[in-house]
Amino acid sequence: MDEDKYYIKISPENILGDLLSKPYTGYSYVITGITGSCCYVSSISSSTVYVTGMTGVYSSMTSLLSGGTNGSSLFTGLTISILFRENAVDIGYYSVFDGAILQADVVKNFLFSATTTLPYRYYFYNTSERDLRNFLQLSSYSVDWGDGTPGQNLTTLSPNYLSHDYVTAGEYRITLTQTTPWGVNTVKKDVVVPFTGTTIPNPRGTAYFTSNVGSWSATPISYDFIFSGDSDNRISSQTSNNYVSVPFLISGYTSSRLNELRQYGVVQFPLYVPVVQNGQVYGVITAITPTYTGYTIEDIQYLDFPDKTTIYIVGSSGLTSNWMVQSAMTKNEYLMNIVGDAEIQSDIFIERGKNSALERIERLGEVDNIGDLENYGYGFFNFVDQNNF
């Protein structure tokens, strides 16, 4: 049904209740008999006997429709089935609104980073580069590195980061303070010196607010940055432990790659002679039989059959939980308007605030390979091969 409209006709054939079973009194006949005892006649009597029974009879729809109490219908169980549906159009993930992210990340938040090469040096990135100019009119920012050194004021757009070299090892708390006419916001994050690359708990830090004006009775003075739209935003809750613990085979149909193993010489497809590319074994022909030709290219086994079909077989890498770690994305989601939030499912096109035709074209080119997908936050976390750290 292309249109959301139903046509339903209710008629006697649809309604079993239209057929009523009624008692009836049919034709009559007279019987004559003698009453009395065995020895005398009391009287001669006759009586009329009526034939009765039950018969089905149709009433008119009109009388049935209005035959109930106060003229209501006798069809009290009349129901129809209908289908509700919606045109669910997914325009992609987007920020539920600019403000939520801005409130969390731009106004009063920061990112930090360090490397194992220079484990005592931490970098502070303000996340307010887009609108810092506006906020500086009302706010002032300062950074306390937590090691007793004087705080640094953040007053310019460039450079958009600060760096600090800690002298001694230990745990330090970096504090960003935003002073506004209506209160002081602080965001605090703990770092470990020297940097080892271990997972940082609560990477978004804890925010505090001390008000100058207004009634803030319902506002907590501190809270972790957790998006309130998520019921549980722990990374572990977004992943599955249903790993396959042993390598398994992956196979399917493909086109022949045998020609990639063609070699110079009289015998162009020699058995067991590996083809080497860039100093690595690229592939080798392993079997030539009347029923199939077997070869291996980059550890994937191929079987060519006379009917021109090719099957590939490859063993999985044995994806196990021990091999995988999950880490939170550290890229600013708001740059791509990506946020782990419910999508609006509607047939109404949702126009982003800043969405020109040029932007769309640019966006189309932004992601065209798996690497881009990871960089831009395909999901909520990265899968990283632990062995390749």
Place this chain on the structure above:
Amino acid sequence: MAIGTYGNIRPSDVSPEDVEIILNYTPSRDVTDNFTLKKLNASNILRPYYNNSSTGGNANIEILGGLYNLKLPANEFNALGIYTLYIRPAQIRTEITDCGVLSALPNVKGLVINLDNVPSQYRNKFVSQGLVGFRIEYLNDDGTKIPNFFRIITSNFFCEPVTQNLTNTAQKAIRYRYVDGVTNLMFCTVTPSSSPTNKPNATPFIGQPAQNIIITNTFFNPITIDIEIVDQDISTLAIALYGNQTKSIDDGIYTIYDSANNIYKQYNLYEIRDQFNKLLYEVRQDRLDNIDFSKNFTNITQ
């Protein structure tokens, strides 16, 4: 992550509370311009189907989705004619308390709605992020609706006002700040709320204080159902054509039976003659509900 637009048509998981049902009745097709609209209580007559062991899912608790059973109330569907049911997302009518900005983020505009102005049955929707995806339509001062104009709510959170001094003036501005607790004010951001790139000074209209608005969910597409209740159908006409029939010579009662020999219709057959005994008419008159049950087919033919 989607780059581009993807979509399909999906069955809706809609609660009867989110549905409005409006009924229009007309006795025949040629009086369809007489609108007699009446609102029916969807909670009473609309029931979702639930999964069972055969359909999969959690039996009797997991909504099947899409398929609903609509009961036709006997006190409304009590006459022959055409009933048009218009089923649409429920409308929440309220007014804009203020069009404000966030105190910490003056470039984020939104609508502030006082929950005291929201009908009580819909206040459960007004929770943080509970209105995301809802559509806002705007009314003029005279109560008419601005046609073909709407905004979509992209977020809503509880908020409270903040008084802030404006730069260079003695005036104070009311701005808003989110609160995690429950207040009676809801800050709704809508889209689009910022200017297009190619015309930065063209601020989109999102409403004005004290303006009446209609908030509707977008959980399902509106549908209409045209229900026609008729007296005859093909099956009953077939009875008249092919069913058993009897004609009582004695009293002229002509009876038509269905395939199970139930009495379907009964008529009186008689003639009208003038004083010269000239036959003027042969009459077949419907006996309506005055059925002579002695004409039961079994009795006659036994």
